[in-house]
Amino acid sequence: MDDQPPAERADGSDAFLGVGLSLGGRRWMPRQAGGPGEDRLVAALAQRLGHPEVICRLLAARGVVLDDCAKFLNPTLRDHLPDPSTLADMDKAASRLADAVVAGRRIAVFGDYDVDGGTSAALLSRFLAHLGQAPLVHIPDRRKEGYGPNAPALAALREAGAEIVVTVDCGTTAHEPLAAASSYGLEVIVIDHHAAEPALPVAYAVVNPNRLDDISGLGYLAAVGVTFLLVVAINRVLRARGYYGQVPEPSLMQWLDLVALGTVCDVVPLTGVNRALVSQGLKVLAQRGNPGIAALADSAAITEKLDAYHLGFALGPRVNAGGRVGQADLGTRLLSTDDPLEAARLATALEGFNVERREIEALVLAEAVAQVETFQEGRPPIVIVHGRDWHAGVIGVVASRLKDRYNRPALVIAWEGDEEKGLVGKGSGRSIAGFDLGAAIIAARQSGLLLAGGGHRMAAGFSLDPAKLADFQAFMATRLGEGGAIQLQPELNIDGLLSLTGANGALVATLAGLGPFGSGNSEPRFVLPRLKVLRADVVGQNHVRCILGSGLGSTERLKAIAFRALETPLGQALLRSDGALLHVAGHLRADSWQGRDGVQLFIEDAAFV
Numbered sequence: 001m002d003d004q005p006p007a008e009r010a011d012g013s014d015a016f017l018g019v020g021l022s023l024g025g026r027r028w029m030p031r032q033a034g035g036p037g038e039d040r041l042v043a044a045l046a047q048r049l050g051h052p053e054v055i056c057r058l059l060a061a062r063g064v065v066l067d068d069c070a071k072f073l074n075p076t077l078r079d080h081l082p083d084p085s086t087l088a089d090m091d092k093a094a095s096r097l098a099d100a101v102v103a104g105r106r107i108a109v110f111g112d113y114d115v116d117g118g119t120s121a122a123l124l125s126r127f128l129a130h131l132g133q134a135p136l137v138h139i140p141d142r143r144k145e146g147y148g149p150n151a152p153a154l155a156a157l158r159e160a161g162a163e164i165v166v167t168v169d170c171g172t173t174a175h176e177p178l179a180a181a182s183s184y185g186l187e188v189i190v191i192d193h194h195a196a197e198p199a200l201p202v203a204y205a206v207v208n209p210n211r212l213d214d215i216s217g218l219g220y221l222a223a224v225g226v227t228f229l230l231v232v233a234i235n236r237v238l239r240a241r242g243y244y245g246q247v248p249e250p251s252l253m254q255w256l257d258l259v260a261l262g263t264v265c266d267v268v269p270l271t272g273v274n275r276a277l278v279s280q281g282l283k284v285l286a287q288r289g290n291p292g293i294a295a296l297a298d299s300a301a302i303t304e305k306l307d308a309y310h311l312g313f314a315l316g317p318r319v320n321a322g323g324r325v326g327q328a329d330l331g332t333r334l335l336s337t338d339d340p341l342e343a344a345r346l347a348t349a350l351e352g353f354n355v356e357r358r359e360i361e362a363l364v365l366a367e368a369v370a371q372v373e374t375f376q377e378g379r380p381p382i383v384i385v386h387g388r389d390w391h392a393g394v395i396g397v398v399a400s401r402l403k404d405r406y407n408r409p410a411l412v413i414a415w416e417g418d419e420e421k422g423l424v425g426k427g428s429g430r431s432i433a434g435f436d437l438g439a440a441i442i443a444a445r446q447s448g449l450l451l452a453g454g455g456h457r458m459a460a461g462f463s464l465d466p467a468k469l470a471d472f473q474a475f476m477a478t479r480l481g482e483g484g485a486i487q488l489q490p491e492l493n494i495d496g497l498l499s500l501t502g503a504n505g506a507l508v509a510t511l512a513g514l515g516p517f518g519s520g521n522s523e524p525r526f527v528l529p530r531l532k533v534l535r536a537d538v539v540g541q542n543h544v545r546c547i548l549g550s551g552l553g554s555t556e557r558l559k560a561i562a563f564r565a566l567e568t569p570l571g572q573a574l575l576r577s578d579g580a581l582l583h584v585a586g587h588l589r590a591d592s593w594q595g596r597d598g599v600q601l602f603i604e605d606a607a608f609v
Contacts (some may be wrong), residue, residue: 016494017583023570024605026490031061045069052510058495058524073513080276084233086216093189093205094233100164101131108136108162110149113323115316117169119262120227122335123255127231130250136162139329142393147461151180158184166191169223172208173454175201191230193223194456195438220269224262225277256281257290264308265316269520278516292334295347304592308516318350324393326353361394365401382480384473386413396428403430407490409437427462440479449475492605498526500556505599508590527585530609533577542566544574560601570606581609
């Protein structure tokens with residue numbers, strides 16, 4: 001990694017290489033480093049750990065202190081797994097479910113339709129099945145039932161013989177449905193991680209690290225992480241009672257592949273126990289022990305070793321596709337089956353739904369962008385778009401795309417129903433750092449502006465009456481303003497400069513020691529300065545592939561690709577640079593396609609020199 005001081009911008013702030021406005025509309029900034037003592041910290045890390053300077057400098061820039069580096073580079077559950085009992089209501093829930101297992105009471109699992117909910121439901125179902133249970137599983141249809149528990153589905157579970165219902169990745173704000181469940185004679189245990197209100201629903205136990213009275217400090221867990229701690233707690237109770245004299249005690253580690261998949265796809269911070277869960281889960285994934293995940297990887301044509309990138313951008317969207325545009329329970333069924341033939345059939349179905357999802361998403365996104373672009377005098381601080389005939393299954397993905405495009409919290413609303421019966425808006429939102437979207441949505445619901453709503457800091461769902469749209473828009477804009485100044489011009493954090501010579505396989509292998517990468521542990525991002533695009537073409541779904549070189553008589557070349565960039569200024573610049581010099585920013589990855597042993601740059605941004 002080459003060092004070069006950032007250039008001074010005209011307004012007095014530092015921009016990396018002086019790039020105040022890139023082709024992606026972003027200001028490049030050096031990643032926040034360790035301050036005046038960073039060089040000393042880097043030297044101390046290199047001396048103690050024996051790692052190359054590039055690793056030590058990246059650790060320092062991410063705020064990893066000297067005493068924590070060994071655990072950061074080798075995250076284990078022994079070092080990071082908390083005592084499940086630190087979570088409010090956990091012991092109560094675990095004891096009740098252990099009682100039910102011993103007594104043979106019928107347990108049902110009610111999950112959300114996204115990857116976090118699907119992996120949570122599959123994890124708990126697999127554990128209960130090992131104990132001799134045959135749990136009922138219900139995943140609600142997004143369009144017919146909406147998010148979370150609903151009274152008719154709970155009644156149907158009771159009719160089917162369920163005595164206890166465990167909700168996973170949902171339930172914290174389901175006051176009316178859970179009150180109805182109680183009237184049916186159902187006991188409900190809520191396992192969730194979404195933002196909570198002071199009043200909790202009627203339930204035997206509510207295990208949620210984001211309860212206002214929970215002091216565990218585990219609010220960054222995905223629901224599948226909370227579910228794994230529940231399984232650990234139940235297992236501990238059963239072991240203490242001598243239950244495993246009757247059946248073999250399961251190895252809980254075998255299900256960490258599910259925990260890794262759900263954690264990465266829910267985009268929770270990969271810090272603390274999350275980092276350990278994903279790191280160990282990737283090792284389990286390498287064994288391809290879950291037939292569903294193996295079939296999904298095959299359908300996605302993944303031949304290399306699975307990493308967090310594959311989970312988030314290849315496997316996750318396919319699991320989600322069933323809940324978005326197909327059958328909501330397909331993902332959970334895929335992840336729960338031990339039959340390779342059934343897994344292959346379900347994976348094929350999800351692959352087809354994923355293709356359909358991409359097509360629908362592209363249409364809705366184009367209409368949403370056109371709506372945003374109608375603001376001629378500057379865009380509002382929060383993007384809220386809405387439309388008839390928009391498929392509710394893709395609005396969350398579209399909100400994420402809008403958030404990335406405009407660097408603003410984005411809410412997308414799909415109107416459902418008709419004029420005679422009345423319209424209802426189903427909405428989904430994604431946020432940026434500094435704005436707690438889940439809390440804002442809950443506040444809007446409590447103010448009578450929404451029919452339902454909830455979520456967490458970075459994502460939320462809601463429903464509303466069209467008559468309340470204008471008031472809701474005003475409320476959210478005010479709420480955003482009350483949160484203090486939020487940086488609305490996008491910034492791209494840069495870890496350092498890299499030459500073509502330095503962009504090699506040895507560096508990629510070294511950087512892998514910092515993984516798994518994701519939210520809270522960003523993949524290292526480098527700038528390769530003053531390069532020419534020697535060749536460029538379009539491949540796949542609007543991706544721009546190119547060959548980069550220095551143009552100074554050197555024969556060094558670097559393969560690169562910019563995903564979904566064709567219709568953006570970045571993509572057009574790569575295709576039509578006409579020999580102009582570019583600073584190019586992105587991530588280095590191993591290129592093992594068709595047995596190759598090379599390096600490829602995943603381009604995120606660029607700027608003309």
